[in-house]
Amino acid sequence: MKEKRTNRLSCERARTYPIEKALAKLGHFPTKESNKEAWFLSPFRSETQASFKVSKKLNRWYDHGIGKGGNVIDLICLINNSSVKETLDWLQNVKISFSFQLPLFKEDNQDKIEIKYFKELAHFALREYVMKRGISILTARKLCKEVHYKFQDKMYFALGLANTSGGWELRNKYYKNSSSPKDVTHRQNGNSRLIVTEGMFDMLSLMERDKHLMEVYDLLILNSLGFIEKTFKRFDVYESIMLYLDNDHAGRNAVKVMMQQQSKCIDRSSLYENFKDVNAWWIAQNQ
Numbered sequence: 622m623k624e625k626r627t628n629r630l631s632c633e634r635a636r637t638y639p640i641e642k643a644l645a646k647l648g649h650f651p652t653k654e655s656n657k658e659a660w661f662l663s664p665f666r667s668e669t670q671a672s673f674k675v676s677k678k679l680n681r682w683y684d685h686g687i688g689k690g691g692n693v694i695d696l697i698c699l700i701n702n703s704s705v706k707e708t709l710d711w712l713q714n715v716k717i718s719f720s721f722q723l724p725l726f727k728e729d730n731q732d733k734i735e736i737k738y739f740k741e742l743a744h745f746a747l748r749e750y751v752m753k754r755g756i757s758i759l760t761a762r763k764l765c766k767e768v769h770y771k772f773q774d775k776m777y778f779a780l781g782l783a784n785t786s787g788g789w790e791l792r793n794k795y796y797k798n799s800s801s802p803k804d805v806t807h808r809q810n811g812n813s814r815l816i817v818t819e820g821m822f823d824m825l826s827l828m829e830r831d832k833h834l835m836e837v838y839d840l841l842i843l844n845s846l847g848f849i850e851k852t853f854k855r856f857d858v859y860e861s862i863m864l865y866l867d868n869d870h871a872g873r874n875a876v877k878v879m880m881q882q883q884s885k886c887i888d889r890s891s892l893y894e895n896f897k898d899v900n901a902w903w904i905a906q907n908q
Contacts, residue, residue, distance in 0.1 A: 826903035
């Protein structure tokens with residue numbers, strides 16, 4: 622009886638993992654999404670119209686093409702053709718971090734962040750933070766602000782990157798968070814070429830490497846790989862698109878999807894091929 626209880630608890634914990642994140646690890650990204658749901662091209666067949674729905678609130682999926690749905694364990698079992706035990710092993714092998722006390726993950730608390738004000742980057746703690754990431758204050762100020770915000774009745778400050786919908790990506794030495802609404806950051810400088818990165822520090826690293834980068838390129842920071850499908854319409858106006866995404870499974874799959882959708886995309890990951898991302902490579906260059 623005791624052993625059955627342990628196995629059941631493991632399944633309960635596994636079911637709390639967001640389906641969107643599991644799909645991203647398998648190379649599937651939404652074609653459209655809202656605060657409540659996300660739509661994907663079915664992972665079970667080839668299609669041009671998304672028929673695979675994920676409820677963010679319930680953390681459940683439903684494929685309208687086959688009339689079948691379920692939880693994240695059911696989904697991984699079907700995609701990988703694996704048993705429940707093999708699926709739990711797969712989840713452990715990709716180093717999933719579960720929140721066993723809360724039914725949802727920390728990201729779902731982001732709408733509780735209240736931005737109070739922002740100003741030019743000046744606080745010594747944030748200056749020290751960006752410098753440890755290999756970025757000068759002058760370069761950081763080109764993209765980022767010092768943002769003061771309220772979260773759970775306490776005040777905090779962070780390095781902030783504004784997105785195109787008015788939300789903020791927030792970073793400091795201790796926390797990585799964001800305020801609603803989530804979106805990409807598209808810095809349009811009137812250029813015919815575009816650079817794409819996953820995070821702010823990857824873009825800042827490229828800007829630190831080339832002080833004239835913004836004179837030649839427009840910048841697009843995804844802030845989440847979940848937004849790649851939404852970026853395709855932004856690509857049309859550019860003559861070339863340079864991709865500097867992370868050197869992991871999800872990043873490589875995202876590059877593959879982008880290059881399939883737009884022939885103007887060029888994978889530039891060879892620059893930092895022995896590192897996780899651009900910023901990790903840049904820090905190593907300056908040690």
